Amino acid sequence: MSERIFGHIPGYPVGSWFESRAALSEAGLHRPQVAGISGTEGEGADSIVLSGGYEDDADWGNEIVYTGHGGRDRGTGKQITHQKLSRGNLALAKSRLAGLPVRVIRGSTHKSNYSPPHGYRYDGLYRVEDHWQERGRAGYYIWRYRLIKSAEAGIEDSQAATESKGSYSVPQRQETTVLRIVRDTKLTRKIKEAYNYHCQICKIRLEGSAGPYAEAAHIRPLGMPHNGSDSLDNLLCLCPNHHVLFDYGAFAIADDLSLIGIEGSLTLVDGHCLGQANLRYRREHYFLGS
Amino acid sequence: MSERIFGHIPGYPVGSWFESRAALSEAGLHRPQVAGISGTEGEGADSIVLSGGYEDDADWGNEIVYTGHGGRDRGTGKQITHQKLSRGNLALAKSRLAGLPVRVIRGSTHKSNYSPPHGYRYDGLYRVEDHWQERGRAGYYIWRYRLIKSAEAGIEDSQAATESKGSYSVPQRQETTVLRIVRDTKLTRKIKEAYNYHCQICKIRLEGSAGPYAEAAHIRPLGMPHNGSDSLDNLLCLCPNHHVLFDYGAFAIADDLSLIGIEGSLTLVDGHCLGQANLRYRREHYFLGS
Numbered sequence: 001m002s003e004r005i006f007g008h009i010p011g012y013p014v015g016s017w018f019e020s021r022a023a024l025s026e027a028g029l030h031r032p033q034v035a036g037i038s039g040t041e042g043e044g045a046d047s048i049v050l051s052g053g054y055e056d057d058a059d060w061g062n063e064i065v066y067t068g069h070g071g072r073d074r075g076t077g078k079q080i081t082h083q084k085l086s087r088g089n090l091a092l093a094k095s096r097l098a099g100l101p102v103r104v105i106r107g108s109t110h111k112s113n114y115s116p117p118h119g120y121r122y123d124g125l126y127r128v129e130d131h132w133q134e135r136g137r138a139g140y141y142i143w144r145y146r147l148i149k150s151a152e153a154g155i156e157d158s159q160a161a162t163e164s165k166g167s168y169s170v171p172q173r174q175e176t177t178v179l180r181i182v183r184d185t186k187l188t189r190k191i192k193e194a195y196n197y198h199c200q201i202c203k204i205r206l207e208g209s210a211g212p213y214a215e216a217a218h219i220r221p222l223g224m225p226h227n228g229s230d231s232l233d234n235l236l237c238l239c240p241n242h243h244v245l246f247d248y249g250a251f252a253i254a255d256d257l258s259l260i261g262i263e264g265s266l267t268l269v270d271g272h273c274l275g276q277a278n279l280r281y282r283r284e285h286y287f288l289g290s
Numbered sequence: 291m292s293e294r295i296f297g298h299i300p301g302y303p304v305g306s307w308f309e310s311r312a313a314l315s316e317a318g319l320h321r322p323q324v325a326g327i328s329g330t331e332g333e334g335a336d337s338i339v340l341s342g343g344y345e346d347d348a349d350w351g352n353e354i355v356y357t358g359h360g361g362r363d364r365g366t367g368k369q370i371t372h373q374k375l376s377r378g379n380l381a382l383a384k385s386r387l388a389g390l391p392v393r394v395i396r397g398s399t400h401k402s403n404y405s406p407p408h409g410y411r412y413d414g415l416y417r418v419e420d421h422w423q424e425r426g427r428a429g430y431y432i433w434r435y436r437l438i439k440s441a442e443a444g445i446e447d448s449q450a451a452t453e454s455k456g457s458y459s460v461p462q463r464q465e466t467t468v469l470r471i472v473r474d475t476k477l478t479r480k481i482k483e484a485y486n487y488h489c490q491i492c493k494i495r496l497e498g499s500a501g502p503y504a505e506a507a508h509i510r511p512l513g514m515p516h517n518g519s520d521s522l523d524n525l526l527c528l529c530p531n532h533h534v535l536f537d538y539g540a541f542a543i544a545d546d547l548s549l550i551g552i553e554g555s556l557t558l559v560d561g562h563c564l565g566q567a568n569l570r571y572r573r574e575h576y577f578l579g580s
Contacts, residue, residue, distance in 0.1 A: 133576075207540055
C-alpha cells in the first residue's frame with residue numbers, strides 16, 4: 001500500500017464529488033470503505049467521512065464536532081457501550097498532537113446544512129483542535145473531536161502556529177506542494193522520534209492521554225529573510241517551555257553545545273549533527289544575553 | 291486619552307484611506323503623528339505605519355519585515371548607531387509575546403508594490419510572529435519584526451493558535467466585535483498579571499528578551515459544545531508545558547485544588563476563585579487518569 005498522505009491529494013481539489021465510498025477509496029481521499037476514520041494509532045488520522053453514523057455529530061461548516069467510533073450495535077447502530085481511545089479514535093487524537101491536517105469528506109446521509117445532495121464531497125483540510133470524552137445521548141461515554149477548517153489562502157496564523165507549536169499543520173503558502181508537506185511532516189516527526197519526544201535541553205517528556213508531545217524547533221528560522229534550511233542539522237526537539245525560551249532569546253547554544261543564558265548543555269543523539277552556522281545565526285540574531 | 295484598542299477600529303474597514311498622518315491619528319488608527327510605532331512598553335504596540343523611513347523594511351504583502359526605530363540621524367535619516375529593544379521596539383516585541391493584533395498602515399512613501407499611490411491606507415491586522423536583531427545595511431544593529439497578516443475570514447488556525455498558545459490574537463470569527471476582543475485581551479492579561487506570569491502548577495516564570503511569558507488556559511473550553519465562560523473563575527495562568535499537559539488530559543484539578551494525575555496542588559492568589567463546575571467539567575471530559 002502506498003504511503004499515507006496527510007494533506008490534499010493531487011488531482012482532487014476541494015469540492016471534488018464522488019458517487020460512492022468505493023470511488024472515494026479509489027481516489028485515495030479516504031481509503032477505508034466502511035470506517036469513518038482513516039489512519040493508525042502510530043501515524044495519526046489522515047481523513048474522516050461524515051455520513052450520519054453518529055447521532056452526536058455536530059457541524060457548523062468551518063467547525064465540526066465529530067464523534068469517535070466503537071461501542072455501537074452493528075445491527076441497530078445504537079450506542080451499547082463506551083468508546084475507547086484506541087484505533088481510529090486514538091489516530092485522530094494523534095493527529096491533534098502532531099498538528100496533522102485531516103481531509104474531511106461529507107456524505108449525503110450526514111445530517112447538516114453542509115451535506116451534498118448525493119454521494120460524497122471532499123470539503124478540504126481541517127485540523128483537530130481538541131478531543132475529549134463525554135456521555136453521548138445514549139448514555140455511554142463517547143470520544144469527540146473538534147475540527148477547525150484550515151485557511152486555504154494566505155499564510156496567516158497557521159504559519160505562526162506552525163512556527164510556535166512546531167506542528168505539522170499544512171503550510172498555507174499557495175505555492176507549497178503536497179510533496180513538500182509530506183516531507184516536512186516526516187522531518188519534524190523524525191527529529192521528535194530521534195529523541196523519543198524528550199526535550200534536548202531539560203530531557204522532559206510530556207505525556208498526554210494520546211501519547212507524548214514535543215515540538216520541533218528550527219534553529220535558523222525558515223522563510224524570508226532568514227532562509228534557514230528545513231533539514232535535521234537545523235532542527236531541535238524541545239519541550240514547549242524551552243521552545244518559547246529559545247524563540248524569545250532567553251538562551252542560545254554555543255558551538256560546543258553548552259547553553260548560553262541558562263545552565264546546562266544540549267543533548268545530542270548519535271548521528272544528529274547541527275550546523276554550526278545555524279547555531280551562530282541564532283546566537284547573533286536572537287540572543288541578547290551578552 | 292481613551293483606551294488603546296488592539297484590533298480593528300469601528301467604522302474604518304480594511305482599505306480605508308487617509309490623506310495625512312493627522313487624519314490617521316484623528317481616526318484613532320495610528321495615534322502618533324510622527325512615530326512609526328504606536329504603543330508602550332507595558333501595553334504592547336497596537337499599530338505601525340510603513341512610510342519608507344527605514345531602508346531595511348521588506349514587504350511581501352501578507353508578510354512584512356519591519357524595522358524598529360531609533361539610532362538614526364534626525365537630519366539625514368541615516369542609521370548612525372545601534373537600535374535598542376526599548377520604547378516602540380519593545381512594544382512590538384510585547385505584542386508578539388501577548389499575541390496582540392497590530393494594525394498595519396501603508397503610506398505612499400513606503401517603497402513596495404503594496405503602497406497606496408497617495409496618502410495612507412489601513413491594510414488590516416497583522417500579528418508579530420518573530421523579532422530579532424541584525425546588522426542593517428548601514429552596519430549598525432537594528433531590531434526587526436516579522437508581521438503576518440491575520441486571516442479575516444473563518445476561524446481557522448488562528449483559533450487553534452489562540453487556544454494552544456493562550457494568545458490574545460484577534461479571534462477570526464466574523465461576528466466577533468472589537469469590544470469583545472478588547473475584553474478578552476484584558477481578561478487573559480489580567481490572569482497572567484495576577485500571577486505575575488508564574489505557572490499555577492509549577493510556579494515557573496519564563497523570561498524572554500522582551501519580558502515574561504505565560505499562557506491563559508480556559509478550564510471549561512470556550513465555544514460549542516462546551517460553552518465555557520470567558521471569566522476569571524474559568525481561567526488559569528500556566529506555563530506552556532503544563533498548558534499542554536492540561537489540554538491533553540495528563541492531569542486534572544480536584545475541588546480541593548490538589549492535582550490528579552501529577553504531584554502537587556494548584557496555587558491560587560487571594561481573590562481568584564475557580565468555578566467548581568468548571569473543574570468538574572474538565573475532569574469529566576479531559577482526564578483519563580482514573
